[in-house]
Amino acid sequence: MTDRADPVDRxxxxxxxxxxxxxxxxxxxxxxxxxxxxVWKSAAARTSVAFDPEVHDEAxxxxxxxxxxxxxxxxxxxxxTACAHPDIDPGVRPLLMLSAVMGLTGRQIASAMTLxxxxxxxxxxxxxxxxxxxxxxxxxxxxxxxxxxxxxxxxAIYGAFAIDWVHSTSQPRxxxxxxxxxxxxxxxxxxxxxxxxxxxxxxxxLSAARFPARRGEGGAFVPLAEQDPEAWNTSxxxxxxxxxxxxxRCGHVGRFGLEAGIQILHMTGVRRGETDWPxxxxxxxxxxxIAPSLGGSVARAAVLAEADGxxxxxxxxxxxxxxxxxxxGFQPAWxxxxxxxxxxxxxxxxxxxxxxxxxxxxxxxxRDYLTRLPRSSA
Amino acid sequence: MRYSLIFHASEPGADGPAPSQDDIEEMxxxxxxxxxxxxxxGVFVAWEMLADQASTTTVTRRxxxxxxxxxxxxxxxEALAGVVVIDVSDRDAALAWAERFPGTSYGTIEVRPAxxxxxxxxxxxx
Numbered sequence: 001m002t003d004r005a006d007p008v009d010r011x012x013x014x015x016x017x018x019x020x021x022x023x024x025x026x027x028x029x030x031x032x033x034x035x036x037x038x039v040w041k042s043a044a045a046r047t048s049v050a051f052d053p054e055v056h057d058e059a060x061x062x063x064x065x066x067x068x069x070x071x072x073x074x075x076x077x078x079x080x081t082a083c084a085h086p087d088i089d090p091g092v093r094p095l096l097m098l099s100a101v102m103g104l105t106g107r108q109i110a111s112a113m114t115l116x117x118x119x120x121x122x123x124x125x126x127x128x129x130x131x132x133x134x135x136x137x138x139x140x141x142x143x144x145x146x147x148x149x150x151x152x153x154x155x156a157i158y159g160a161f162a163i164d165w166v167h168s169t170s171q172p173r174x175x176x177x178x179x180x181x182x183x184x185x186x187x188x189x190x191x192x193x194x195x196x197x198x199x200x201x202x203x204x205x206l207s208a209a210r211f212p213a214r215r216g217e218g219g220a221f222v223p224l225a226e227q228d229p230e231a232w233n234t235s236x237x238x239x240x241x242x243x244x245x246x247x248x249r250c251g252h253v254g255r256f257g258l259e260a261g262i263q264i265l266h267m268t269g270v271r272r273g274e275t276d277w278p279x280x281x282x283x284x285x286x287x288x289x290i291a292p293s294l295g296g297s298v299a300r301a302a303v304l305a306e307a308d309g310x311x312x313x314x315x316x317x318x319x320x321x322x323x324x325x326x327x328x329g330f331q332p333a334w335x336x337x338x339x340x341x342x343x344x345x346x347x348x349x350x351x352x353x354x355x356x357x358x359x360x361x362x363x364x365x366x367r368d369y370l371t372r373l374p375r376s377s378a
Numbered sequence: 379m380r381y382s383l384i385f386h387a388s389e390p391g392a393d394g395p396a397p398s399q400d401d402i403e404e405m406x407x408x409x410x411x412x413x414x415x416x417x418x419x420g421v422f423v424a425w426e427m428l429a430d431q432a433s434t435t436t437v438t439r440r441x442x443x444x445x446x447x448x449x450x451x452x453x454x455x456e457a458l459a460g461v462v463v464i465d466v467s468d469r470d471a472a473l474a475w476a477e478r479f480p481g482t483s484y485g486t487i488e489v490r491p492a493x494x495x496x497x498x499x500x501x502x503x504x
Contacts, residue, residue, distance in 0.1 A: 107400075110401075110404075111404075115483050116397060116401045116404060116405050116483060116484060117397075117398065117400065117401050117404070118395065118397045118398070118401050118484070119483045119484050121395075328470060329469075329470030329471075329473065329474065331474070356467075359466065359467045359468075359471045360470060360471055360474050361419070362415060362419065362474050362475055362477075362478050363415070364414070364415050364418045364419070367418070367419060
């Protein structure tokens with residue numbers, strides 16, 4: 001390696017030699033800072049930008065050369081925002097957050113996400129190089145700019161949580177759940193006035209609360225309606241409910257707030273043995289309007305079946321079908337279709353839909369569950 | 379109908395440091411889970427993970443007489459690393475399985491339908 005190695009290489013080399021920095025956020029911040037400083041000093045920067053004392057002096061004020069990263073209370077928010085920068089691959093953003101904000105090692109991240117450690121290391125290295133090369137929003141503590149990027153931050157935290165591959169033999173991945181709980185709680189604390197940050201925290205806490213109840217004996221799949229509320233984690237439910245109240249206090253309900261609202265209505269329904277389907281349908285309608293998704297539309301059709309009957313739901317599902325070609329390979333849509341056709345006593349079609357759903361099911365526990373489902377023809 | 383999930387990846391150690399023993403064991407565990415999932419779904423036909431390119435020998439008679447050479451047909455950075463053959467209803471189902479293949483975190487899966495398969499001593503068309 002030559003002396004001309006770029007700052008991140010120097011940082012990474014130091015990292016490799018001296019182990020994980022005790023203060024990884026400071027480390028990453030400093031790498032980005034050094035990169036910026038080097039760009040300002042470089043011949044390319046000097047010759048390509050006309051020197052403007054106002055602009056450049058201003059920049060100098062914004063990023064004091066000896067800034068102490070820990071002295072700034074919002075450094076972690078800035079760091080989260082930088083990690084969720086659009087120039088970084090969405091799949092890598094959660095990894096970077098865990099590394100930069102929580103100080104997890106590559107190996108810890110790898111085991112939490114069940115990725116090979118070498119893969120995680122390579123992705124982190126690439127992303128950190130990218131940050132070092134461009135700065136990616138480091139050193140611009142403009143609160144408005146940070147807040148404009150909050151949706152990306154929420155998305156990345158949720159992405160870490162929602163990775164859905166479940167081991168066939170071992171337990172579902174629990175590693176990431178703790179991290180997502182921490183990150184979403186942190187974000188809500190850093191942005192107490194942002195409804196969506198609380199919405200995300202509520203969604204993550206409420207989903208995580210039900211995690212122990214999702215698998216029964218021998219790892220068998222247990223759907224929400226059949227879960228034992230006693231097995232839900234009470235303190236996570238309480239935290240989720242707190243964040244939901246905060247969503248209301250903020251007066252802004254976004255995608256995550258709505259999904260959290262849907263969660264709590266379902267959970268209350270299971271607890272009481274009676275679900276408020278019309279209210280659920282309203283939340284689903286709102287969700288469909290602001291953040292339409294294939295999964296969301298199918299879930300809405302499932303709620304519609306409870307609120308207005310299987311025929312209405314099937315019509316909605318079929319309307320979706322003609323809109324979206326992807327639906328032909330979307331397993332949840334076939335599971336719902338089989339269920340609705342069974343309720344409507346259209347047995348042959350139900351059997352065909354059920355077979356199709358099974359063909360598209362790759363998770364063994366879910367496959368077992370679907371195979372054991374009582375059928376009208378049985 | 380039969381689909382081949384054709385897996386290409388860098389040779390171990392060719393692209394950065396070679397994976398550690400822990401990494402290899404972790405990936406073997408994931409691959410094992412995947413194999414069990416294929417088997418329990420009843421779609422499994424065959425799965426070969428291949429030794430590295432260096433242990434390849436190529437045989438051809440393209441030029442007239444038999445030529446046997448050490449090494450692959452074309453040495454590439456991303457080498458053919460394995461083939462999983464599954465029997466599923468259609469492309470959507472094949473893609474659902476390909477997405478689950480653990481190796482996609484460090485390589486690429488090519489999903490290709492069989493044109494015809496030699497099964498139980500005879501050619502069968504899908």
